[in-house]
Amino acid sequence: MRISKSFVPTLKEVPNDAVVTSHILMLRAAMIRMVSAGIYSFLPLGYKAAKKICEIIRQEMDAIGGQEFHLPALNPKEIWEETNRVEAFGDTLFHIKNREYVLAPTHEEIMTFHARNVLNSYKDMPQIWYQIQTKFRNEARPRSGVIRSRQFLMKDSYSFDTSWEGLDHSYELHDKAYRAIFDRCKLKYFVVGASSGAMGGTGSEEFMVKSDAGEDTVAHCESCGYAANVEVAESRVNSKIRDEKSKDVYEIHTPNVKSIDELCEFLNIDESECAKSRVYIHNGEAVLVLMQGNDEVNESKLTKALGGNIRPAHPEELMEITGADAGSIGPIGYKGRIIADNRIKDANNLYSGANKNDYHLGGIDLFRDVNNVEYLDLRTVLSGEGCPRCENNLQVFSAIELGHIFKLGTKYSEAMGAMFLDENGKENPIIMGSYGIGVERIMACFIEQHNDENGIIWDKVLAPFDVHLIALNMKKQQITEAAEEVYNKLINQGVDTIYDDRVDAQAGVKFKDADLLGMPLQIIIGEKKLKEDLLEVKIRKTGKRFDVPVDEIHNKVKEILTND
RNA sequence: CGGGGUGUAGCGCAGCCCGGUUAGCGCGCUUCGUUCGGGACGAAGAGGUCGGGGGUUCGAAUCCCCCCACCCCGACCA
Numbered sequence: 001m002r003i004s005k006s007f008v009p010t011l012k013e014v015p016n017d018a019v020v021t022s023h024i025l026m027l028r029a030a031m032i033r034m035v036s037a038g039i040y041s042f043l044p045l046g047y048k049a050a051k052k053i054c055e056i057i058r059q060e061m062d063a064i065g066g067q068e069f070h071l072p073a074l075n076p077k078e079i080w081e082e083t084n085r086v087e088a089f090g091d092t093l094f095h096i097k098n099r100e101y102v103l104a105p106t107h108e109e110i111m112t113f114h115a116r117n118v119l120n121s122y123k124d125m126p127q128i129w130y131q132i133q134t135k136f137r138n139e140a141r142p143r144s145g146v147i148r149s150r151q152f153l154m155k156d157s158y159s160f161d162t163s164w165e166g167l168d169h170s171y172e173l174h175d176k177a178y179r180a181i182f183d184r185c186k187l188k189y190f191v192v193g194a195s196s197g198a199m200g201g202t203g204s205e206e207f208m209v210k211s212d213a214g215e216d217t218v219a220h221c222e223s224c225g226y227a228a229n230v231e232v233a234e235s236r237v238n239s240k241i242r243d244e245k246s247k248d249v250y251e252i253h254t255p256n257v258k259s260i261d262e263l264c265e266f267l268n269i270d271e272s273e274c275a276k277s278r279v280y281i282h283n284g285e286a287v288l289v290l291m292q293g294n295d296e297v298n299e300s301k302l303t304k305a306l307g308g309n310i311r312p313a314h315p316e317e318l319m320e321i322t323g324a325d326a327g328s329i330g331p332i333g334y335k336g337r338i339i340a341d342n343r344i345k346d347a348n349n350l351y352s353g354a355n356k357n358d359y360h361l362g363g364i365d366l367f368r369d370v371n372n373v374e375y376l377d378l379r380t381v382l383s384g385e386g387c388p389r390c391e392n393n394l395q396v397f398s399a400i401e402l403g404h405i406f407k408l409g410t411k412y413s414e415a416m417g418a419m420f421l422d423e424n425g426k427e428n429p430i431i432m433g434s435y436g437i438g439v440e441r442i443m444a445c446f447i448e449q450h451n452d453e454n455g456i457i458w459d460k461v462l463a464p465f466d467v468h469l470i471a472l473n474m475k476k477q478q479i480t481e482a483a484e485e486v487y488n489k490l491i492n493q494g495v496d497t498i499y500d501d502r503v504d505a506q507a508g509v510k511f512k513d514a515d516l517l518g519m520p521l522q523i524i525i526g527e528k529k530l531k532e533d534l535l536e537v538k539i540r541k542t543g544k545r546f547d548v549p550v551d552e553i554h555n556k557v558k559e560i561l562t563n564d
Numbered sequence: 565c566g567g568g569g570u571g572u573a574g575c576g577c578a579g580c581c582c583g584g585u586u587a588g589c590g591c592g593c594u595u596c597g598u599u600c601g602g603g604a605c606g607a608a609g610a611g612g613u614c615g616g617g618g619g620u621u622c623g624a625a626u627c628c629c630c631c632c633a634c635c636c637c638g639a640c641c642a
Contacts, residue, residue: 012591012603013576017635037634089642091565106642140565140640148641215641473600508602515602526601536601 001465003500003513007044010513020213022444023145025456029517031443038142038150045517046443048464050153053185053442054132056461057155060180064173066128066157071110073134074101079109083415094136103136108412108434111158115430116418122162124420125430126170130157132439144213146440147400153439161431162420167407171203174405174435178207182402185442186459188449189402190220192227207403207437209445214398221387221394231300234377235394236386240272240292240347247349247363249332254360258327260294263351263360275344275352275364277329279313279321282306282337286313286321289378290331290340290352290366296380302339305376328353331370332361338370341378400445403437456518457541465498466561468519470510472526474503482550483525486535489554495561515540521560523553 011028018024026032031046042050058068077100080086086093086102094103104110111129119125132155142149159170182189192206208218208227219233220226228234257266260274271293278289278297287306289297303310313321321336322329330353331338344350348365366373383396410429413419418430443462450457460466467490471483483501490497498519500510507526514522522538524545529536534547537556548556 009574011575016570016576019636034634085642090640092640092642108642137641141638143636470601475600506602506604507600508604511602513603524601528601 001044001498003498004502008498008513008517009043010516012512018145020144020147020448021451022147022213022447025447025451025516026145026444029456032146038139038148040146040149040151040440045464049443049458049462050439052462052464053439054153054155056184057132057181057437057439060177060184061128061130061155061157063180064128064177066130066177069111069114069129069131071104071107071131071133073104073136075104075110076100077102079113079416083109083412085109092137092139094138105135105137106154106434106436107131107133107156108158108408108432109416112412112416112418112430112432115158115160116413116416119160119418119430120420122420122422125160125162126166127160128157128170128173129160130155130435145444147213147444148215149440155437155439157435159433159435161433162422162428164431167409167431167433170433171405171407174433175205178403178405178435178437181437182207182442184461185446186450186461187402187442187445189445190225190227192218192229204404204406206401207405208399209402209449210397211400211445211448212398213444213448214400216399216401217396218399219381219394219396220399221390221392223392224387224390226387226389226394230380230396231298232304233381233394233396234388235379235381236388237343237379239343239345240350242347242367243349246365246368249361249363249365249369251354252351252360252362253358254328255358257358257360267351267360267362269351273349273351275331275340275347275350275366277331277353279318279329280310281313281317282310283308286317286336288322288329288331288334288336288338290338290344290373291378292341292343292347295341295343298378298380301376301378305339305378322355324353324355324357328355328357328359330355330361330364331366331373332364337374338372339374339376339378340366342375343379345375400441401438402441402445403435405435406433408432408434451518454512455516458518458520460520460561460564463519464517465496465519466521467495467497467557468514468517468522469497469499470514470522470524471499471501472507472510472524474501476527478530479525479527482530482535486523486525486550486553490557493554493558495554495557520564521557523557 008030010030014024015027018027030043032040032042034040077086080102093105134151135154136151139148139150161167161170187209189207189209192208217230219228219230254266257263260271260276263274264271274293276291280287280289291297318326322334333355346367350364351360351362352364354361381394384393387394410431413429413432419427420430422428446462447456469487471479474480487497487499518540520540524536529547533550535550535553536545537548538545
């Protein structure tokens with residue numbers, strides 16, 4: 001591709017609206033342009049990279065027996081009503097105004113629509129059907145460029161099995177395929193075993209990439225691979241060891257002491273000796289939650305343990321419930337349900353609020369002084385805490401969900417009447433799985449992981465072009481002639497080459513653009529070296545340069561591209 | 565949807581607080597000349613509903629009201 005005749009509008013400056021690295025680089029490197037919030041056009045370079053990703057996905061999906069479909073984005077609303085997902089998706093589902101259609105945010109319904117009445121014998125299964133297509137979701141807040149948008153490319157596949165064992169097998173196939181895909185895309189990722197979400201089902205895994213632009217917070221152990229959403233993550237922490245002797249409970253005047261830190265400073269004690277109190281309203285009833293020191297209540301864990309809905313009590317309610325304001329609340333004298341974190345199970349000689357403003361109590365023995373305390377894991381894990389599975393430590397960070405594999409079960413087949421007859425002539429619902437991958441997210445994550453201050457550093461597997469050919473001064477005939485020859489020969493050999501043949505661009509401009517676009521290999525043709533029949537090759541990743549005789553350039557390029 | 569921020573030439577910004585000729589600057593763009601291995605130099609140009617609407621005023625990019633768009637934080641996320 002000749003740059004002089006192509007649309008490669010690189011940007012020298014950082015666009016005002018872009019914040020995350022991948023977004024900035026995708027705009028600057030002429031891969032995408034925004035049309036509206038969360039709506040992007042792929043420019044030619046970006047689309048080439050997208051197609052390479054899709055091709056890798058396709059190969060790996062085909063390798064597990066997947067069959068590619070092309071389904072409509074425009075769906076009759078009534079199909080979505082069969083599964084009650086018009087309501088379930090709510091505002092996230094785009095509705096067409098002048099006809100009863102919706103824009104598909106995913107394709108369980110359409111795939112099940114094709115499966116029902118057609119896959120009607122156990123002999124017809126298993127099947128794996130997939131597609132790579134545009135999905136539409138009316139995200140309340142699109143962000144981070146292409147990472148969360150309203151229209152995006154997704155590979156989604158669906159498995160149809162006659163048994164739960166069959167589903168397990170289809171799921172395992174997808175797990176393997178996904179690892180192969182992300183490995184081939186040179187992504188550093190990890191796998192989080194997620195609990196079944198609102199989609200219903202028996203098991204799922206999320207493929208995640210560490211990134212500040214991520215929307216999930218996860219705890220991850222590098223050494224054993226333990227990974228969990230922080231909402232459910234556990235860690236190895238010391239519990240408060242029970243002192244041999246329990247002191248008597250005594251009152252301490254603590255004027256203006258509100259926080260655990262202030263209490264520790266005021267009494268010159270360690271935070272591990274304190275029990276922090278939080279009051280939640282659970283289905284209308286007050287619950288006192290006790291945590292050690294500054295440990296944070298994990299509301300997800302609390303919700304899961306209690307069931308129903310919880311919310312923190314309002315300040316006005318606190319006085320009514322406990323007789324004190326936040327900062328002076330404690331378990332002694334509290335009437336009502338008390339739940340404490342495992343870390344302070346049966347601990348003694350604790351400090352906590354006195355349920356009287358400006359007073360705290362010391363010498364609290366939860367075993368002796370407080371009846372009916374329920375103990376649960378309620379902590380939010382912190383970076384640096386011990387991994388629950390091995391001897392190393394956890395890191396807590398935000399991450400992007402790249403892909404999700406999911407054992408759906410019979411939710412959709414039952415709702416839509418997708419039944420089959422088994423060997424005994426008995427009717428059963430088809431057992432399904434669903435499996436998604438965000439194509440743009442692969443691209444964005446790759447760029448997040450492979451860039452430097454000059455731009456993108458493509459690996460050849462995803463690079464829009466293999467080689468970036470730079471003719472430094474197109475006004476010199478020798479250079480032009482040499483460049484044209486090299487270019488044509490590369491093209492003829494099937495080396496995908498982008499050729500900077502701009503007559504009016506300075507050398508510096510061409511170098512900067514080449515680094516920004518980030519093709520793996522640069523071939524530089526300059527006057528001095530050409531006089532000695534030499535060209536220069538630069539490896540983008542390492543920055544290494546070396547001279548190659550003109551006659552040998554094609555072999556050298558092939559050699560580097562196949563070996564690297 | 566709540567909180568915060570921004571909107572002035574293709575891009576990045578100044579001007580606004582304290583209203584006053586033809587609204588500036590850098591990059592980019594056009595033409596000419598010089599330069600030609602890390603975003604060159606000189607000269608001459610083109611390019612603007614100052615996000616939109618309404619109001620105050622002799623006069624509004626500037627002050628007031630309403631709306632819109634985009635970004636960030638939060639909520640939400642099948």
